[in-house]
Amino acid sequence: MARRRTDPAITWAKGLERRRPGLMDDVLAGLQALYGTPRWKPRLDPISELVTTILSQNTSDVNAARAFDALRARYADWSAVERAPVRQLASTIKSGGLADQKAPRIKAALKATRSKTGDYDLSFLKELPPLEARDWLTAIPGIGPKTASIVMLFCFGVPLMPVDTHVERVSKRIGLLPPKASLNFAHDAWLHLVEPARMYEAHVALIRHGRGHCDALRPQCDTCPLRARCRFVNRRAP
Numbered sequence: 341m342a343r344r345r346t347d348p349a350i351t352w353a354k355g356l357e358r359r360r361p362g363l364m365d366d367v368l369a370g371l372q373a374l375y376g377t378p379r380w381k382p383r384l385d386p387i388s389e390l391v392t393t394i395l396s397q398n399t400s401d402v403n404a405a406r407a408f409d410a411l412r413a414r415y416a417d418w419s420a421v422e423r424a425p426v427r428q429l430a431s432t433i434k435s436g437g438l439a440d441q442k443a444p445r446i447k448a449a450l451k452a453t454r455s456k457t458g459d460y461d462l463s464f465l466k467e468l469p470p471l472e473a474r475d476w477l478t479a480i481p482g483i484g485p486k487t488a489s490i491v492m493l494f495c496f497g498v499p500l501m502p503v504d505t506h507v508e509r510v511s512k513r514i515g516l517l518p519p520k521a522s523l524n525f526a527h528d529a530w531l532h533l534v535e536p537a538r539m540y541e542a543h544v545a546l547i548r549h550g551r552g553h554c555d556a557l558r559p560q561c562d563t564c565p566l567r568a569r570c571r572f573v574n575r576r577a578p
């Protein structure tokens with residue numbers, strides 16, 4: 341009989357709990373002390389969230405919002421965006437940067453959605469198992485696990501962790517992820533690190549922490565409530 345392959349993300353999460361019991365609970369408690377308990381509430385409609393997230397790749401939220409506003413001002417509806425010449429669309433969203441890459445991604449995302457649903461309605465995704473939904477989104481050219489997870493978490497409250505630069509840095513410093521973990525591994529590992537009901541809270545708090553205490557260049561470890569369990573401060577932290 342063929343042996344079933346073990347999932348490295350599950351192996352990592354189980355090993356971490358064995359070697360450093362209660363780490364995730366302590367991290368969440370420390371983050372809660374700083375930021376309270378962020379509560380999920382839906383933001384944009386799903387197709388707008390997907391397009392905005394594509395626009396926000398490698399740029400600031402401000403530039404992405406500017407590009408989104410320009411797109412909505414120029415085109416009457418999503419059908420018009422999908423049918424727009426790619427160069428015209430790129431010129432419309434140029435304030436978001438990397439427009440030549442983002443324009444075909446947006447068109448591909450709209451085409452995939454319309455082909456699937458006959459409309460631009462992504463609500464079918466919330467009926468799928470989370471990883472199946474993520475796979476459907478990441479099959480669209482230019483959409484990776486972070487973008488897919490943002491749509492699923494923020495639009496539907498589905499517990500997938502978007503691993504952005506802040507989540508990745510803070511997680512690796514504490515030791516929740518191996519120092520050289522790839523982004524794909526990080527996305528999979530997070531599915532097993534935290535209970536699903538606390539995924540949103542963990543995501544929002546880690547981003548706040550990465551923008552505040554756990555700054556890339558000047559982390560304020562002296563006043564950080566996670567200090568006692570952080571491997572950046574102490575390589576042998578429990």
Ligand code: SF4
Nearest residue numbers: 554561564567570572
């Ligand atoms: S102790 Fe320092 S490195 Fe560790 S999470 Fe806190 S700020 Fe970041």
